[in-house]
Amino acid sequence: MIRTAxxxxxxxxxxxxxxxxxxxxEAEIKERLQYILENNDHALFVYEDEDGLVxxxxxxxxxxxxxxxxxxxxxxxxxxxxxxxxxxxxxxKACEKWALEQGYFGIRVRSGGTREKAHQFYSQxxxxxxxxxxxxDRTLN
Numbered sequence: 001m002i003r004t005a006x007x008x009x010x011x012x013x014x015x016x017x018x019x020x021x022x023x024x025x026e027a028e029i030k031e032r033l034q035y036i037l038e039n040n041d042h043a044l045f046v047y048e049d050e051d052g053l054v055x056x057x058x059x060x061x062x063x064x065x066x067x068x069x070x071x072x073x074x075x076x077x078x079x080x081x082x083x084x085x086x087x088x089x090x091x092x093k094a095c096e097k098w099a100l101e102q103g104y105f106g107i108r109v110r111s112g113g114t115r116e117k118a119h120q121f122y123s124q125x126x127x128x129x130x131x132x133x134x135x136x137d138r139t140l141n
Contacts, residue, residue, distance in 0.1 A: 002094045005033060005044040005057060012054040013046075016077045036061075041102070045094045047078070047087045055079040058091035060098055063108070070106040071099035092125055110135075 005013065010030045017024055024032075036042040036059065047056035059074035073095060078087045099107050109127055111118045119129070 001048050002045050002090055003048060005037070005046045007033060007037070009033075009046055009054050009057075013057055016054075016057055016079060019080055020075065020077050042074075043095070043098045045091055045098075047091055049082075055082040056087045056091055058095050060095035060107070062102060062104060068106075069104065070108050071095070071102065071104035073107060073109045088121060089125065 007030065010026050010033060013033065014024060014026050014029045017029065033044065036044050039061075041062040042059070043061070044057060044059045046054045048054050056076075056078035058076040060071050061074055063070055063072045073092075076088060076091055076095075078085075078091070096107060099105075107127075108130075109122055111122065113132070123129075
């Protein structure tokens with residue numbers, strides 16, 4: 001079942017983040033989740049199985065730039081033990097539905113250059129590669 005994430009999901013969300021290579025603390029995840037839940041221009045959906053186990057999540061949010069307005073997929077992950085069962089597709093469809101309900105008529109996905117299986121997934125879901133880019137980051141003190 002797909003549902004909106006809840007604060008009680010923090011531990012499972014953290015575990016799933018680590019599968020993407022992001023080692024965040026439960027406190028950090030909780031703080032960020034609280035922001036997402038309180039902001040109407042964000043949604044975080046989870047896939048919960050019949051036993052109540054959260055085995056995937058997807059984050060979608062609105063982007064308002066001078067060059068365009070669209071929804072962007074902030075992240076999507078399915079537990080490694082539950083991949084290739086259609087969970088990612090269900091989560092992505094929930095994000096697409098949310099985007100349309102919010103008045104966004106396009107979704108942008110950014111995916112790391114080495115995530116070839118993710119690239120195949122997005123292509124199979126009807127997304128097309130628009131461009132390749134580098135991402136620059138700087139920590140501010």
